[in-house]
Amino acid sequence: MSKKYEDIAEELRRRIDQGIYQEGQMLPQQIALAEEFDVSRMTLKKAMDILAMEGLLFRKRGVGTFVHKSTLWNTSSYKATEYRGLTVQMPDKKVESEIISFDIQFPSEELQKILLLDSNEAVYHIIRLRIVDKKPYILEDTYYVVDIVKNLTEEIIYESIYEYIRSDLELKVGGAYRKISADTPSDVDIKHLDASENTPVLEVEQVVYLANGTPFEYSKSRSRFDMRSYTITDIIPH
Amino acid sequence: MSKKYEDIAEELRRRIDQGIYQEGQMLPQQIALAEEFDVSRMTLKKAMDILAMEGLLFRKRGVGTFVHKSTLWNTSSYKATEYRGLTVQMPDKKVESEIISFDIQFPSEELQKILLLDSNEAVYHIIRLRIVDKKPYILEDTYYVVDIVKNLTEEIIYESIYEYIRSDLELKVGGAYRKISADTPSDVDIKHLDASENTPVLEVEQVVYLANGTPFEYSKSRSRFDMRSYTITDIIPH
DNA sequence: CAGTGGTCTAGACCACAGC
DNA sequence: CTGTGGTCTAGACCACTGC
Numbered sequence: 001m002s003k004k005y006e007d008i009a010e011e012l013r014r015r016i017d018q019g020i021y022q023e024g025q026m027l028p029q030q031i032a033l034a035e036e037f038d039v040s041r042m043t044l045k046k047a048m049d050i051l052a053m054e055g056l057l058f059r060k061r062g063v064g065t066f067v068h069k070s071t072l073w074n075t076s077s078y079k080a081t082e083y084r085g086l087t088v089q090m091p092d093k094k095v096e097s098e099i100i101s102f103d104i105q106f107p108s109e110e111l112q113k114i115l116l117l118d119s120n121e122a123v124y125h126i127i128r129l130r131i132v133d134k135k136p137y138i139l140e141d142t143y144y145v146v147d148i149v150k151n152l153t154e155e156i157i158y159e160s161i162y163e164y165i166r167s168d169l170e171l172k173v174g175g176a177y178r179k180i181s182a183d184t185p186s187d188v189d190i191k192h193l194d195a196s197e198n199t200p201v202l203e204v205e206q207v208v209y210l211a212n213g214t215p216f217e218y219s220k221s222r223s224r225f226d227m228r229s230y231t232i233t234d235i236i237p238h
Numbered sequence: 239m240s241k242k243y244e245d246i247a248e249e250l251r252r253r254i255d256q257g258i259y260q261e262g263q264m265l266p267q268q269i270a271l272a273e274e275f276d277v278s279r280m281t282l283k284k285a286m287d288i289l290a291m292e293g294l295l296f297r298k299r300g301v302g303t304f305v306h307k308s309t310l311w312n313t314s315s316y317k318a319t320e321y322r323g324l325t326v327q328m329p330d331k332k333v334e335s336e337i338i339s340f341d342i343q344f345p346s347e348e349l350q351k352i353l354l355l356d357s358n359e360a361v362y363h364i365i366r367l368r369i370v371d372k373k374p375y376i377l378e379d380t381y382y383v384v385d386i387v388k389n390l391t392e393e394i395i396y397e398s399i400y401e402y403i404r405s406d407l408e409l410k411v412g413g414a415y416r417k418i419s420a421d422t423p424s425d426v427d428i429k430h431l432d433a434s435e436n437t438p439v440l441e442v443e444q445v446v447y448l449a450n451g452t453p454f455e456y457s458k459s460r461s462r463f464d465m466r467s468y469t470i471t472d473i474i475p476h
Numbered sequence: 477c478a479g480t481g482g483t484c485t486a487g488a489c490c491a492c493a494g495c
Numbered sequence: 496c497t498g499t500g501g502t503c504t505a506g507a508c509c510a511c512t513g514c
Binding site for chain 2: 228
Binding site for chain 2: 479480481482484
């Protein structure tokens with residue numbers, strides 16, 4: 001059974017996308033929409049909460065619900081809430097991978113703490129260069145917990161690891177912690193990212209969790225400063 | 239009247255902080271906590287939702303609610319959900335400001351679109367260097383809508399603009415869109431951030447909204463790569 | 477099967493904006 | 496005062512886990 005509030009959120013998203021509800025325009029009141037979808041007002045509000053957190057809607061008590069005007073932020077650049085990997089994020093581009101290294105090892109003490117592992121629970125270590133439209137895009141240095149992301153092969157790594165996690169392993173991603181920083185280029189960056197020794201690099205360090213709270217990935221991905229940025233929609237509920 | 243779910247969230251946060259609920263430990267079941275706080279289970283769950291989104295808790299259906307282990311992410315570095323400016327973020331440090339420029343002007347066409355202004359609605363333009371413990375920390379280039387952030391003075395800018403917005407103007411911040419990128423240093427960066435011409439710079443570009451959805455600030459803040467990073471907790475509710 | 481958290485309801489009441 | 500969205504309830508029922 002699908003969740004009503006997710007279905008409704010999806011439908012509202014579609015209506016905004018198609019311009020049925022236009023920028024700056026007021027939506028029908030919650031009670032009317034609740035009746036239309038034949039749900040309680042609480043459930044409708046929950047659907048709207050999702051869209052508000054995504055930044056599509058904002059609500060003003062005593063006034064109404066409005067479609068947020070977009071301007072800067074509706075397009076391009078990496079979204080904080082995407083977990084499906086580059087392959088899905090860039091449907092119109094050609095995404096390739098170059099596997100720079102792929103092995104299995106025991107985790108360092110630091111990694112044991114981050115991924116909540118014992119010293120004998122192995123991890124895959126993958127260094128992979130993502131290439132978009134023939135240009136080097138992101139250099140990923142990733143560790144996956146072997147017990148969770150089972151039976152990785154070079155073929156999977158060459159295609160989409162997240163697609164494998166989602167479709168074949170049927171695991172659900174629950175969230176991530178990320179740290180974004182700038183850095184000077186390392187020798188590896190210079191070699192693979194088509195960077196010089198003065199090219200700034202954007203680094204995204206992350207721990208990714210399954211929906212049940214188990215961490216399964218630790219990675220650092222680095223890009224040239226002019227190839228990638230990171231956007232965040234940050235709405236305080238009120 | 240304060241909101242029950244916020245009070246409960248605050249109390250649970252305190253209990254985690256004080257170790258009453260310890261890392262990895264299971265919390266009392268929702269029904270028991272609901273009884274303890276004398277609220278409905280829905281309300282208790284809403285409090286837990288907040289802490290789950292902050293990454294403090296995670297829940298496993300059929301099992302229980304647990305305190306998330308922290309490791310990497312519990313410390314330092316700029317949090318995505320902070321809106322109260324450096325002065326509050328760094329209570330133990332000495333935060334000073336150097337005002338590099340402060341004037342009032344009409345918005346450019348681009349800025350009109352971003353802040354939803356007419357060409358005759360003025361903006362303050364402030365370039366300010368934030369200095370933490372005597373070291374240059376962030377170079378901010380900010381525009382505020384004059385009609386909203388009224389009567390700015392050099393004194394306010396020297397202290398804390400967000401404190402002024404919150405306490406004196408009694409405005410509520412509702413959220414922000416941010417874009418984070420790396421960049422090469424500009425001449426201004428080199429001059430003020432104690433950077434050389436090869437020092438990478440981290441830039442945070444943001445539009446900040448009031449709780450009612452009105453944008454009131456557009457800014458770009460830049461720091462040396464080794465002075466600042468940006469962390470995000472990104473939990474998909476389930 | 478028992479026990480956990482997740483969803484959903486129908487309705488009451490509150491807070492706020494604008495006439 | 497009316498109409499908007501926000502909070503809260505008490506309880507039903509569902510989904511998942513682990514014994």
